[in-house]
Amino acid sequence: MTDHHSSGIPFHGLSALQSGILVAFTQIIPEHQIQLFGVLKARVKVGVRHLGVISLLTAQTIPGVFLLASNVLVLVLGPSPFILIQFGFFVAWVYLRFFKLSENGEYRGDRSETFAFQYWFPPIVR
Amino acid sequence: MPPISFLPFLQTVPWGTRILTALLVFASLAQFLLASVIRQQAPVLPTYGHELPWLVLVPKTSWKFPWTLLTAGFVELNIFEVRRSWSIKASDTLQFAFSLVTVPLACRYLERLWGIRELARFTCVVIVASNIIAFGFAWILFIVLGSDAVM
Numbered sequence: 001m002t003d004h005h006s007s008g009i010p011f012h013g014l015s016a017l018q019s020g021i022l023v024a025f026t027q028i029i030p031e032h033q034i035q036l037f038g039v040l041k042a043r044v045k046v047g048v049r050h051l052g053v054i055s056l057l058t059a060q061t062i063p064g065v066f067l068l069a070s071n072v073l074v075l076v077l078g079p080s081p082f083i084l085i086q087f088g089f090f091v092a093w094v095y096l097r098f099f100k101l102s103e104n105g106e107y108r109g110d111r112s113e114t115f116a117f118q119y120w121f122p123p124i125v126r
Numbered sequence: 127m128p129p130i131s132f133l134p135f136l137q138t139v140p141w142g143t144r145i146l147t148a149l150l151v152f153a154s155l156a157q158f159l160l161a162s163v164i165r166q167q168a169p170v171l172p173t174y175g176h177e178l179p180w181l182v183l184v185p186k187t188s189w190k191f192p193w194t195l196l197t198a199g200f201v202e203l204n205i206f207e208v209r210r211s212w213s214i215k216a217s218d219t220l221q222f223a224f225s226l227v228t229v230p231l232a233c234r235y236l237e238r239l240w241g242i243r244e245l246a247r248f249t250c251v252v253i254v255a256s257n258i259i260a261f262g263f264a265w266i267l268f269i270v271l272g273s274d275a276v277m
Binding site: 099 | 228232
């Protein structure tokens with residue numbers, strides 16, 4: 001086989017699964033609480049009494065930040081593994097919402113209102 | 127602060143997560159070792175990352191190897207002697223470390239919640255489908271832009 005003149009990096013890595021994990025966590029935890037997993041284990045309850053900026057933080061902020069970081073990284077370091085984050089987010093959301101078998105195997109998907117696509121955007125845009 | 131002992135922590139890790147982490151480490155190590163071997167023996171030096179078109183997803187040639195849709199998801203490129211810009215080296219090593227820490231922790235929680243079959247199915251669906259989309263995306267970009275840089 002001739003040598004490759006291409007300079008791009010092939011697609012690799014678990015970035016898509018990381019994004020999918022964030023989507024799965026967002027499905028599990030309630031809507032307006034952020035719990036930092038791992039070492040910190042701090043429970044940040046967001047109330048309306050707090051500053052205007054903080055009261056915008058919902059459970060969808062963390063995957064949102066991850067997506068935003070991936071957009072920046074794609075522009076800076078090349079599309080190779082970082083654009084998988086976008087695709088992984090979308091695929092994971094579609095799978096969890098429409099195709100995932102529930103525990104009893106009765107019905108597919110999680111059609112609850114809070115997991116609709118519009119809830120990924122802050123309340124202003126909705 | 128009580129001393130953190132490693133062994134009880136290992137015992138609480140369920141089976142699927144162990145397999146997943148083992149796959150990640152094994153595939154990344156395989157890529158690392160095999161790539162350095164291929165580099166020494168190849169008559170023409172392949173560009174960084176393209177040494178194993180049967181393991182990672184190279185949009186130009188991986189249509190011959192359909193299993194790469196799944197195996198590419200487990201390979202984290204890590205480089206130590208390749209001549210490449212420092213930012214890409216740093217980001218790749220960081221990605222490997224980040225994946226190695228976050229994915230097992232998160233999958234441990236999800237596996238207790240979903241069970242091993244659902245976790246395996248979720249992993250495979252997300253990795254394969256996003257790789258398919260990325261594959262098509264790279265080909266579309268190649269057709270539109272006409273340049274080889276995205277392959």
